[in-house]
Amino acid sequence: MNNFNLAERVKELRKQKGLSQEVLATESGLSLRTIQRIENSETVPRGDTLKKLAQALNCTPSDIVEWQVREDNSYLVIMSLSALGFVFFPILGIIIPLTLWILKREKTKGVDRLGKSILNFQITWVILLFSFYIIFVTGMMGGFLSGVLKSISPSPFLSVILLIGALYGYNIVVTIINTVRVYQQKSVKYVPAIPILR
Known part of the structure; x- marks a missing residue:
């Protein structure tokens, strides 16, 4: 140094x-x-x-x-892929990237910006997922929700599975697309994302 x-x-x-x-x-x-x-x-x-x-x-x-801000694109790729932890449990999509972000945000170039983008997206996604669970559980018998679910599928349970599957599928696609963009050293776009971390 x-x-x-x-x-x-x-x-x-x-x-x-x-x-x-x-x-x-x-x-x-x-x-x-x-x-x-x-x-x-x-x-x-x-x-x-x-x-x-x-x-x-x-x-x-x-x-x-020994400190220096260095470029480490492989770390950025790993951090981006770490968001896939949500597949095993929704909160892991926040905890794993958060840990990686905290460890290197001041030591590796690009970690701070990418980490905030990933975390804002994953937090937003978890809020949407749990909001959907709450709406489903509390409003299942409500007329509007029943009508929406019946328009998707005759079975409300199957409709819920399809909607949750769509949320998971969207997160997987966004994470993989952005990981490829990180690998190619291009800008990333995680949407929707509430700007909790700025």
């Missing part, structure tokens, strides 16, 4: 913690001038200085020294 990247990383970590240079100097036991020299790429923290800095920033020394 070059000095400029290290300086940027220290500055970024300090700002994420909401610390001024003065407070970081106090919490780390380092002089204000040392903090300023590190952030201005005039020096590289090593040994005890690096340990004190990492402790004050609540991270490991390797988080400071």
Whole structure:
């Protein structure tokens, strides 16, 4: 890692913690001038200085020294495919991508944007799915819902299975299309998606 990247990383970590240079100097036991020299790429923290800095920033020394924003298209593809966890249980389509997003959102280029897109889409899809379940269970005997279900199929149960199958099928298609687009390094489009994460 070059000095400029290290300086940027220290500055970024300090700002994420909401610390001024003065407070970081106090919490780390380092002089204000040392903090300023590190952030201005005039020096590289090593040994005890690096340990004190990492402790004050609540991270490991390797988080400071080895950090870099890198491109890793294979990670983006894996993250995109991870949304297919919903097939086994709807919430897994949120939990798995969320975990992958949290792990690399600051370390790998494109993870933050893609993760937010996937999560917004999956959260919206789960809301639609559970809303449908609630409407079906509470309104099954209602005239409107019965009429809609009968127009799809004479058997209400079969109609529900078809509608749920359509929701699952749509999610699978959107996920696969966007995974291919990620692989080709093209922009993705997850719709519908409530912009919960911005």
